[in-house]
Amino acid sequence: MGLFKFLKQKFTKKDEKTEKYREGLSKSRAAFANRLEELGKRYKSVNAEYFEELEEILIGADVGVETTLNLIDNLLSKSKDEGISDPKQINDLLVDEMFVGYVEAGKGIKNDIRFAETGPTVLLMVGANGVGKTTSIAKLAYRYQKQGKKVMLVAGDTFRAGAREQLQIWAERLKTPILVGKQDADPASVAYDGVKKAKEEGIDLCIVDTAGRLQTKSALMAELSKIKRVIGKEVEGAPQETFLVIDATTGQNGISQARAFAEATPLTGIVITKMDGTSKGGIILSIREQIGVPVRFIGLGEKMDDLEEFDLERYLNGLLVGENKDGD
Amino acid sequence: MAFESLSDRFASIFKKIKGESRLTEKNMTEMLREIRIALLEADVNFKVVKSFVKEVEEKALGQDVYASVNPSQMIVKICHDEIKNLLGEENEELKENRNGLTKVMLVGLQGTGKTTTAGKLALYLKDKKKKKVLLCSLDVYRPAAREQLQEIANSLGVAFYTLEGNSNPLDIARRALIKGQTEGFDYVIYDTAGRLQIDQELMKELRDLSAAIHPEETLLLVDAAAGQDAVNVAMTFHNDLKLTGAIMSKLDGDAKGGSALSLKYMTGIPIKFQGVGEKLTDLEPFYPDRMADRILGMGDVVSLVEKAKEAIDEKQAAKEAGRLFEGNFDLEDMLRQMKMVQKIGSIGAIAKLIPGMPKLTDDQKEKAEKEMKSFEAIINSMTPYERKHPEVLKYSQKTRIAKGSGKTNADVNRVLKRFETSKQMMKQMKGMRNGGMSPFGGPFPKF
Numbered sequence: 001m002g003l004f005k006f007l008k009q010k011f012t013k014k015d016e017k018t019e020k021y022r023e024g025l026s027k028s029r030a031a032f033a034n035r036l037e038e039l040g041k042r043y044k045s046v047n048a049e050y051f052e053e054l055e056e057i058l059i060g061a062d063v064g065v066e067t068t069l070n071l072i073d074n075l076l077s078k079s080k081d082e083g084i085s086d087p088k089q090i091n092d093l094l095v096d097e098m099f100v101g102y103v104e105a106g107k108g109i110k111n112d113i114r115f116a117e118t119g120p121t122v123l124l125m126v127g128a129n130g131v132g133k134t135t136s137i138a139k140l141a142y143r144y145q146k147q148g149k150k151v152m153l154v155a156g157d158t159f160r161a162g163a164r165e166q167l168q169i170w171a172e173r174l175k176t177p178i179l180v181g182k183q184d185a186d187p188a189s190v191a192y193d194g195v196k197k198a199k200e201e202g203i204d205l206c207i208v209d210t211a212g213r214l215q216t217k218s219a220l221m222a223e224l225s226k227i228k229r230v231i232g233k234e235v236e237g238a239p240q241e242t243f244l245v246i247d248a249t250t251g252q253n254g255i256s257q258a259r260a261f262a263e264a265t266p267l268t269g270i271v272i273t274k275m276d277g278t279s280k281g282g283i284i285l286s287i288r289e290q291i292g293v294p295v296r297f298i299g300l301g302e303k304m305d306d307l308e309e310f311d312l313e314r315y316l317n318g319l320l321v322g323e324n325k326d327g328d
Numbered sequence: 329m330a331f332e333s334l335s336d337r338f339a340s341i342f343k344k345i346k347g348e349s350r351l352t353e354k355n356m357t358e359m360l361r362e363i364r365i366a367l368l369e370a371d372v373n374f375k376v377v378k379s380f381v382k383e384v385e386e387k388a389l390g391q392d393v394y395a396s397v398n399p400s401q402m403i404v405k406i407c408h409d410e411i412k413n414l415l416g417e418e419n420e421e422l423k424e425n426r427n428g429l430t431k432v433m434l435v436g437l438q439g440t441g442k443t444t445t446a447g448k449l450a451l452y453l454k455d456k457k458k459k460k461v462l463l464c465s466l467d468v469y470r471p472a473a474r475e476q477l478q479e480i481a482n483s484l485g486v487a488f489y490t491l492e493g494n495s496n497p498l499d500i501a502r503r504a505l506i507k508g509q510t511e512g513f514d515y516v517i518y519d520t521a522g523r524l525q526i527d528q529e530l531m532k533e534l535r536d537l538s539a540a541i542h543p544e545e546t547l548l549l550v551d552a553a554a555g556q557d558a559v560n561v562a563m564t565f566h567n568d569l570k571l572t573g574a575i576m577s578k579l580d581g582d583a584k585g586g587s588a589l590s591l592k593y594m595t596g597i598p599i600k601f602q603g604v605g606e607k608l609t610d611l612e613p614f615y616p617d618r619m620a621d622r623i624l625g626m627g628d629v630v631s632l633v634e635k636a637k638e639a640i641d642e643k644q645a646a647k648e649a650g651r652l653f654e655g656n657f658d659l660e661d662m663l664r665q666m667k668m669v670q671k672i673g674s675i676g677a678i679a680k681l682i683p684g685m686p687k688l689t690d691d692q693k694e695k696a697e698k699e700m701k702s703f704e705a706i707i708n709s710m711t712p713y714e715r716k717h718p719e720v721l722k723y724s725q726k727t728r729i730a731k732g733s734g735k736t737n738a739d740v741n742r743v744l745k746r747f748e749t750s751k752q753m754m755k756q757m758k759g760m761r762n763g764g765m766s767p768f769g770g771p772f773p774k775f
Contacts, residue, residue: 027526056374056375056378059368059374059556060373060374060375060556061556062555062556062557065365065368065369069365128553128578128581129439129441129578129606130438130439130440130441130551130578131439132438132439159606160444160476161447161475161476161477161479161480161483162443162472162473162475162476162477162478162479163472163476165471165472165475165476166470166471166472166473166475166476168472169471169472170471173471214578214580214581214582215581215582216580216581216582217580247439247551247553249437249551249554249555249557249558249561250551250553250554250555251371251553251554251555251556251558251583251586251587252369252370252371252555252583252584253371253552253553253581253582253583253584254553254555256582256583257553274437274438274439274524276524276526277437277524277525277526278555278557283555
């Protein structure tokens, strides 16, 4: 069964979460699925121009040049070998090829934070400048507070002006404890103090903020491994989670970011932010394909509860199907 | 499908098409495809890439290829120059209202670097332009955004203005305007809250702000890592606010920044500055030349073509080519060819510039250059008649030439032998139209 059909059958009823994905991905859907559908209607049978337009849709969705060229090549040979000329059939093949592997690989994976049996679970948040680390931390804290967890924040960005104040304001709003280091203090020592405090106070989830850094700055990347090491000294096995935050409006450089951060410090997941503002979702595919780190959370809006646990099927439904005309 | 590295792909294209003196649809196709991919990989918007590449093709069609480069290299250079031209004049300065206060408004998506850039601009105006600057935060949404700009202002010794709590940005902007006008400031820089271009409410807020303060400059912050959607973002901000310019941020990373090209292509607004680091001094004027290199890559090919253009008088080369193929190739021609090659640069440097050129060892390079000098000395010791008719040289004449050039008879014979080989090669190449390919075998590089 094709993926389209599968998704349509699976999400026949409206639920809040599915709707949130549909809403947050409406721009991406317009740029991808709707254009795909429109293309399929415009051509009676596929030809060179058809594949060219298909290529444009994929690249326009930031799927990445290499991935796109591979996909198109495969489709071309399939259409030749099996004599497929129906555009709709080609589109179904494309969608299957793009996503079915991910659905299979993602089966049964829980993206929720995995809590340690004893002691605090430490979550280290890393990423380039301006991707939305601090806001994502606040949203994650809110999420786990609602689940009854004791959450604490550590303001480890001692570099950027106003960064500590920013997290402090969130801590006040959320009424969570927070450890704030001094401006320009060694972030590793701030992280250490924070984790120590979390251990002493019986915190469930300790989220450590770090300064934004471009992946080309080797000294700053090395600092990350130091932070991680120091945290592990205080709490064994910590940080249990290290999330890389990536801005969904990032283009091809997203791959370079993910690769460099993964090299500097082992990542357990990726948080995609600002998904609602962008018209593409291709970056998620490329990162998963090339770096092998799963997307764990996705930012679908600006409200506190708009950072959702990543659900691949809902994501694909939002990206590909949208309003379920058959089910309504 | 495995993808070779860019320079490997170029090398194979360069090998295929050489020795053609004019750009044709056929000899451009493969290279244009590579250029297209390079631009897409640099995050230039696909629509922009499509029409840009088409324009380059039309422009290049029928153009002559410089002597010593091949059509693929030529097209890269044309493309590079087009990008540079599109990106605009260097050092487009910040506007200045000579009758009083100049208002600068910074706008853009969240996290593009508006607040940091506001600080950098303030420092630039204060230190480089000796202006009195007021920094004003209108970001009442992001927690501690105002504190952030205040901290920056304090560290720079620049005046700062905002209102606390749930204030109205419009209100803050107007008050800052009055403060700026009455207290003799030259510039007021407004830092606005980051927003999505699809956020109707916040976009209206920006339009209202713009209508109230009439900024001389409305500058869009663009993250160097921005993807395909950057152009839509820019278009929306431009349609709503009439942008006067843009600033590229985070160019110290390894993102190519292709959105700069999309932005300029679609909106026509100039890019005025670029952010190149986290320190407040890390703001530079925008350099279209460097940006073109960065977006297209292939800087090595571009400088090769530039050098070739500088060094070669094209008319002379054309005349020469004509002569050579008529079969009148003599030692003087060989010497002139050698000098031409020398003018382009040392063999070692040229070999480095050409991707895919078989790597010469340092020894080989040195040997080739030495040999060239020795050839020159020997040919210079001949009479003009001897150079035109080397076949008349007898033992006594060779000895005279060897003496005159400080070489041995064997050296003179080597020159003559090489000349024979070259002459044979020239004959073989006859029929192939050639701009100025070096006819030498042996250690000389073939272009």
